[in-house]
Amino acid sequence: MSFLTLADVSKSFGHLHAVADLNLSVEKGEFVSLLGPSGCGKTTTLQMIAGFVETTSGRIVLDGRDITNTKPNQRGLGIVFQSYALFPHMTVAQNVRFGLEMRRIGKAESDARVREALSLVHLDTLADRFPRELSGGQRQRVALARAIVIAPPVLLLDEPMSNLDAKLREEMQFELRAIQRRIGTTTIMVTHDQSEALSISDRVVVMEAGRITQVDTPYRAYERPENRFVSQFIGKANLFSGTVVSTDDARIHVDLGADRIEVGRGPHLLPGNVPSVGDAVTVCIRPEKVRLDAAGGGRLPATVTSRFFLGSQWLYRVDCQLGEVLICCQNEGDEPVDEGETVGIDWKSEAVRFVARDARHG
Amino acid sequence: MANATLEAGAARTTDHRPPRDPLRAPWRAYVPMWLLGAPALVLFAALVLAPLAMTLVLTFYRFDPSVGPIAAFQFGNYVNVLSSPYYQTIFLRTFGIAAITTALCVAIGAPEAYVLSKMRDPWRSSCLLVILAPLLVSVVVRAFGWSMLLGTAGIVNQAFAAIGLGPYKLEYTTFAIVIALVHVMLPFMVIPVWTALQKLDPQTEQAALSLMASPATTLRRIVLPQVMPGVLSGSLMVFGLSASAFAIPGLLGGRRLKVAATAVYDQFLGSLNWPLGATIALLLLAANLIIMLTYYRMLERRYGRSMG
Numbered sequence: 001m002s003f004l005t006l007a008d009v010s011k012s013f014g015h016l017h018a019v020a021d022l023n024l025s026v027e028k029g030e031f032v033s034l035l036g037p038s039g040c041g042k043t044t045t046l047q048m049i050a051g052f053v054e055t056t057s058g059r060i061v062l063d064g065r066d067i068t069n070t071k072p073n074q075r076g077l078g079i080v081f082q083s084y085a086l087f088p089h090m091t092v093a094q095n096v097r098f099g100l101e102m103r104r105i106g107k108a109e110s111d112a113r114v115r116e117a118l119s120l121v122h123l124d125t126l127a128d129r130f131p132r133e134l135s136g137g138q139r140q141r142v143a144l145a146r147a148i149v150i151a152p153p154v155l156l157l158d159e160p161m162s163n164l165d166a167k168l169r170e171e172m173q174f175e176l177r178a179i180q181r182r183i184g185t186t187t188i189m190v191t192h193d194q195s196e197a198l199s200i201s202d203r204v205v206v207m208e209a210g211r212i213t214q215v216d217t218p219y220r221a222y223e224r225p226e227n228r229f230v231s232q233f234i235g236k237a238n239l240f241s242g243t244v245v246s247t248d249d250a251r252i253h254v255d256l257g258a259d260r261i262e263v264g265r266g267p268h269l270l271p272g273n274v275p276s277v278g279d280a281v282t283v284c285i286r287p288e289k290v291r292l293d294a295a296g297g298g299r300l301p302a303t304v305t306s307r308f309f310l311g312s313q314w315l316y317r318v319d320c321q322l323g324e325v326l327i328c329c330q331n332e333g334d335e336p337v338d339e340g341e342t343v344g345i346d347w348k349s350e351a352v353r354f355v356a357r358d359a360r361h362g
Numbered sequence: 363m364a365n366a367t368l369e370a371g372a373a374r375t376t377d378h379r380p381p382r383d384p385l386r387a388p389w390r391a392y393v394p395m396w397l398l399g400a401p402a403l404v405l406f407a408a409l410v411l412a413p414l415a416m417t418l419v420l421t422f423y424r425f426d427p428s429v430g431p432i433a434a435f436q437f438g439n440y441v442n443v444l445s446s447p448y449y450q451t452i453f454l455r456t457f458g459i460a461a462i463t464t465a466l467c468v469a470i471g472a473p474e475a476y477v478l479s480k481m482r483d484p485w486r487s488s489c490l491l492v493i494l495a496p497l498l499v500s501v502v503v504r505a506f507g508w509s510m511l512l513g514t515a516g517i518v519n520q521a522f523a524a525i526g527l528g529p530y531k532l533e534y535t536t537f538a539i540v541i542a543l544v545h546v547m548l549p550f551m552v553i554p555v556w557t558a559l560q561k562l563d564p565q566t567e568q569a570a571l572s573l574m575a576s577p578a579t580t581l582r583r584i585v586l587p588q589v590m591p592g593v594l595s596g597s598l599m600v601f602g603l604s605a606s607a608f609a610i611p612g613l614l615g616g617r618r619l620k621v622a623a624t625a626v627y628d629q630f631l632g633s634l635n636w637p638l639g640a641t642i643a644l645l646l647l648a649a650n651l652i653i654m655l656t657y658y659r660m661l662e663r664r665y666g667r668s669m670g
Binding site: 050052071072073074075076077078079081082083085086087088089098099102103146147150 | 563565566568569570571572573574575576577579580583584587588590665
């Protein structure tokens with residue numbers, strides 16, 4: 001039995017099914033991200049775990065205890081809100097202490113625990129400040145300290161980084177993960193930022209329109225997207241639709257109309273996922289797995305239509321027989337390819353993946 | 363870089379004017395502001411400051427029943443008012459009524475505003491209209507409404523009679539004044555508290571609940587302190603307006619139950635003792651200011667740093 005289980009959980013607002021038949025098991029100590037575009041039901045799911053939204057049907061079980069109908073103030077979960085929701089009339093220390101006061105924990109012990117939580121988020125020196133005297137990043141740390149000081153069984157994070165600027169967000173991601181590792185609290189984070197989900201979670205739960213589309217480790221979700229939606233939502237993808245024409249021991253040949261493409265049987269092609277001849281499929285190649293050769297050669301000739309400099313990388317858009325292809329190259333200090341130049345593009349056939357189980361692809 | 367420094371140095375040697383504060387705009391920039399503010403300034407000076415100054419001067423005059431006010435500079439009027447048990451009672455009653463009215467308005471208005479903030483729209487607008495309604499009705503009509511309700515043969519006493527009680531004397535009592543004042547002052551409490559509630563992050567309530575606070579504790583420890591600035595400004599308005607209220611105490615207090623404002627009226631238009639009336643009026647103003655400023659300071663110190 002998992003530590004936290006959501007079994008067939010649904011939530012409807014009138015005719016709108018915000019979350020439909022959601023099943024999820026979270027192990028103790030795990031860091032799970034609910035990832036999806038806005039309106040996919042991820043926040044509603046978190047709110048149901050927190051108890052602020054009642055489930056329409058289904059059960060939520062925490063550590064063997066059914067908490068589906070437990071009031072939010074009886075669940076004892078730690079929550080970091082998107083707006084941080086600090087108590088503006090209390091100092092940092094009072095904010096952090098509040099949860100301990102509600103649990104009627106003695107003064108000496110709460111003093112120690114507040115101090116410990118504040119030092120964990122590096123705010124020891126700001127204990128007597130009021131929230132409005134803090135920066136956005138500091139407020140976020142207070143919110144985190146307030147949620148973990150009560151040693152909750154589960155920590156829920158609702159888009160915790162969305163109000164931070166890019167640099168601070170990256171720092172906080174590392175720190176959040178480090179803190180979570182140290183205290184070992186089971187954590188569920190809601191985010192719409194795929195890079196955030198990939199970088200800090202043990203598993204990502206990709207959601208679309210109230211349903212889970214894929215639950216996997218970040219690496220596998222990226223390398224083996226189960227459908228078109230996941231492949232495009234997590235990272236960038238070049239997608240091509242076609243029909244399987246033949247298969248052999250090493251590769252599967254797909255007719256894309258304009259050209260053929262082979263899908264190599266690599267470690268990421270699961271045995272159960274191999275389509276048979278005649279199947280309509282969608283294949284995906286990640287931009288960083290396409291090689292661009294300025295001297296020409298490779299599989300296909302192509303023309304560079306536009307390029308974007310990202311610092312560590314160059315992002316090219318090229319036109320070839322298959323249509324538009326996105327290529328991501330490491331910036332190795334060489335002269336970049338100019339727009340309008342003709343180049344050759346190449347890829348390993350093992351880098352091509354099926355994202356065939358896509359319902360919208362007929 | 364070096365070039366720029368040289369040029370700056372050259373500019374400094376040719377410019378002999380004293381250095382100006384770069385943050386301060388030239389006086390011409392303020393002309394439009396003064397012009398825009400002028401109508402209000404003229405109105406304020408002519409209709410508030412000038413009469414106030416004249417009233418202040420009047421308080422030092424001597425009064426002779428056969429002659430009227432005589433120009434003088436003496437503090438006899440102040441001594442008379444402050445040492446007379448009659449006026450002491452009136453002042454105590456005035457501020458007592460104002461304090462009770464304020465307390466009742468907080469007790470009724472703050473929860474009302476909270477309920478209002480939780481309502482959805484068709485209901486919220488209609489309830490807001492009900493709260494504002496007393497302000498839309500003339501004070502005379504409202505006072506007579508209360509008289510009809512509270513009179514010896516009024517509806518309230520009829521109801522008491524039906525269960526074998528009374529009749530009670532309800533009209534021309536402090537009770538009647540307070541109840542009518544609360545009725546009309548309530549919007550002045552509800553609106554600022556409601557505004558404060560609008561600014562409250564609803565997630566702070568959820569945060570408190572998630573930390574295992576009961577709904578009642580959440581209300582007391584989290585919501586109430588955050589709306590205190592609204593309660594504070596509401597109480598200041600209600601207290602000030604109640605302490606200087608004239609029509610309601612005049613109409614519902616009757617001839618004998620005097621408050622400061624009706625006492626001033628009596629001196630000016632009954633006894634024609636303008637200097638004494640002016641003295642009571644100024645003492646009322648001063649006492650009101652002192653009480654309100656003390657109250658404000660007290661709560662400001664408590665909530666100023668956290669709530670801004």
